[in-house]
Amino acid sequence: MLGGGLIVVGVVVLGAVNTLTQNPHLKQTNDAGAVTAEPLVPPDLRAYIVLAGLAVWLCYGVYKLAQPAEPIDRQRVAPADD
Amino acid sequence: MPTDTATVDTRLFGRDVAYSFDGPWGAYWLVLLRVIAGWWFLSAGLGKVLEQGLLYDTTGWLEMGTQGSIFHPMFEWFAANAAFVPNLLVPWGQIAIGLGLIVGCLTRLAAANGMILATFFYLGNAGWTNGMVTSELFGLLVFATIALFGAGRVYGVDGYLEGTELLERHPRLRYMMG
Numbered sequence A: 001m002l003g004g005g006l007i008v009v010g011v012v013v014l015g016a017v018n019t020l021t022q023n024p025h026l027k028q029t030n031d032a033g034a035v036t037a038e039p040l041v042p043p044d045l046r047a048y049i050v051l052a053g054l055a056v057w058l059c060y061g062v063y064k065l066a067q068p069a070e071p072i073d074r075q076r077v078a079p080a081d082d
Numbered sequence B: 001m002p003t004d005t006a007t008v009d010t011r012l013f014g015r016d017v018a019y020s021f022d023g024p025w026g027a028y029w030l031v032l033l034r035v036i037a038g039w040w041f042l043s044a045g046l047g048k049v050l051e052q053g054l055l056y057d058t059t060g061w062l063e064m065g066t067q068g069s070i071f072h073p074m075f076e077w078f079a080a081n082a083a084f085v086p087n088l089l090v091p092w093g094q095i096a097i098g099l100g101l102i103v104g105c106l107t108r109l110a111a112a113n114g115m116i117l118a119t120f121f122y123l124g125n126a127g128w129t130n131g132m133v134t135s136e137l138f139g140l141l142v143f144a145t146i147a148l149f150g151a152g153r154v155y156g157v158d159g160y161l162e163g164t165e166l167l168e169r170h171p172r173l174r175y176m177m178g
Helices: A002-020 A043-066 B023-052 B059-065 B072-081 B084-103 B107-123 B135-148 B157-161 B165-169 B171-175
Strands: A035-037 B005-012 B015-022
Touching (some): A043 B107, A043 B171, B005 B023, B015 B023, B023 B135, B084 B107, B107 B135, B165 B171
Antiparallel strands (some): B005 B015
16 A cells, blocks of 8 residues: 555656646756756656655565465465355 | 456455456456566567677666666666676566566566566656656556466466465465466
8 A cells, every 4th residue: 555655646646746836847958958947846756756665565575475374275265155 | 258257345445345347358358468568578588688699788778878867876886896687687587577477477476576677667767758657667567467466377377386286385386476
């Protein structure tokens, strides 16, 4: 849940913040190379937030792999007919 | 095609969630995703090996292609000190992941490794000229979907392995299979 939430914040929510405040998603420069407009939320910050979300997923995957495995007969139990 | 339905019945963020979907279509879709994503990586890996031999030179991409990205300092270090690691892992990792997905063998392990490689490709992006939703992000999400839904059990080697003694002796393997 946390991992997906961070990814949505980094990609969607902060993207919407830039759009709704009428800021560009990237630093804009003119022909001389001078910066003319900057995003309210820099893309690097958004990328770090997405990375944090992916890291949470990785940690969860490693945790699932590292915890003791259930015996086969306790995995994938079909629902009881009642 | 039969019209059996599969049901999702769970709690998400404290709320009951229940819905049904068409089981055969779901299984069909997972196989399609798995095979297409597998071919994406297999063809990319094979192309690199056929073009440059056993070790693919990734240093140009690591040093120049990712300039300005959040991974650039790490990539630069690898390019200068341990280039053989990405040179070996990128093409052969892609081939192994692609083959694993196409035949559905250790599908979850292959998809998880695909997610790791796709993360490097996605966040190695510096320009973001097309925004933060890129093809690499979609690739990453496809791998996550394959890992999540056990796509290897449908027309895959994992479906066969599931009924073997190997899995009884090593139940942990189940987490690596589809």
